[in-house]
Amino acid sequence: MLRNEVISAIDSIIREGKHRGIIHLNASEIGGSRLMVRGRTSINFGSCSYLGLEFDERLIRGSQQAVRSFGTQFSASRAYISCGLYEELEEIFRTIFNGHLMIAPTTTLGHIATVPVIVSERVAVIVDHQEHASVQGAVDLIKTKGTHVELVRHNRLDMLEERISALQGSYEKKLVNDCECEGEVVSDCSEEEHQRNRRTEFTILKM
Numbered sequence: 086m087l088r089n090e091v092i093s094a095i096d097s098i099i100r101e102g103k104h105r106g107i108i109h110l111n112a113s114e115i116g117g118s119r120l121m122v123r124g125r126t127s128i129n130f131g132s133c134s135y136l137g138l139e140f141d142e143r144l145i146r147g148s149q150q151a152v153r154s155f156g157t158q159f160s161a162s163r164a165y166i167s168c169g170l171y172e173e174l175e176e177i178f179r180t181i182f183n184g185h186l187m188i189a190p191t192t193t194l195g196h197i198a199t200v201p202v203i204v205s206e207r208v209a210v211i212v213d214h215q216e217h218a219s220v221q222g223a224v225d226l227i228k229t230k231g232t233h234v235e236l237v238r239h240n241r242l243d244m245l246e247e248r249i250s251a252l253q254g255s256y257e258k259k260l261v262n263d264c265e266c267e268g269e270v271v272s273d274c275s276e277e278e279h280q281r282n283r284r285t286e287f288t289i290l291k292m
């Protein structure tokens with residue numbers, strides 16, 4: 086499918102959804118899981134708030150206090166100076182996740198800030214074609230800098246396995262244990278070891 090055809094297919098889906106009154110809506114009021122849309126109260130089943138804490142009284146009070154101390158935004162590059170609350174939150178998350186942390190205002194900005202730093206041109210990147218746009222955008226950035234990037238069809242683990250086998254000789258690979266299972270190669274390993282090699286680990290060489 087050509088890019089213009091993709092855009093026009095998306096455009097007609099969006100137009101149809103808008104015509105039926107199910108997308109491109111505006112809520113005039115929000116109260117917990119209820120939305121007021123065109124004078125009618127509805128239950129919102131489309132929330133992306135995985136923790137559902139936006140009406141928690143403690144968070145509302147904390148947000149109000151932060152706005153009083155820092156204004157409605159703290160407009161400075163983090164390379165220069167950060168709002169001190171970031172440091173506090175990163176410290177708390179560091180304790181929870183026991184890893185290196187960097188807070189970003191949105192997931193998209195987090196991906197754009199980190200992917201080009203942690204992915205080098207010595208590795209190949211394979212992305213599910215239904216991966217969220219925030220990751221695809223970040224991956225586009227590394228593609229322009231010379232990292233090999235490929236898309237595979239959604240959930241096609243067979244295609245993924247096939248592409249990993251085809252690319253593995255040309256790009257950097259480091260197994261985290263003795264499980265060398267890959268395509269036809271089957272090694273004597275536990276399921277736990279097998280799964281560990283299918284996750285990515287980052288080694289921070291210098292801070």
Ligand SMILES: Cc1ncc(COP(=O)(O)O)c(C=O)c1O
Pocket residue numbers: 133190191192193194217219
């Ligand atoms: C899986 C996933 N990733 C990323 C995002 C983008 O999040 P943000 O708006 O914080 O950039 C969303 C939100 O729609 C999402 O559902």
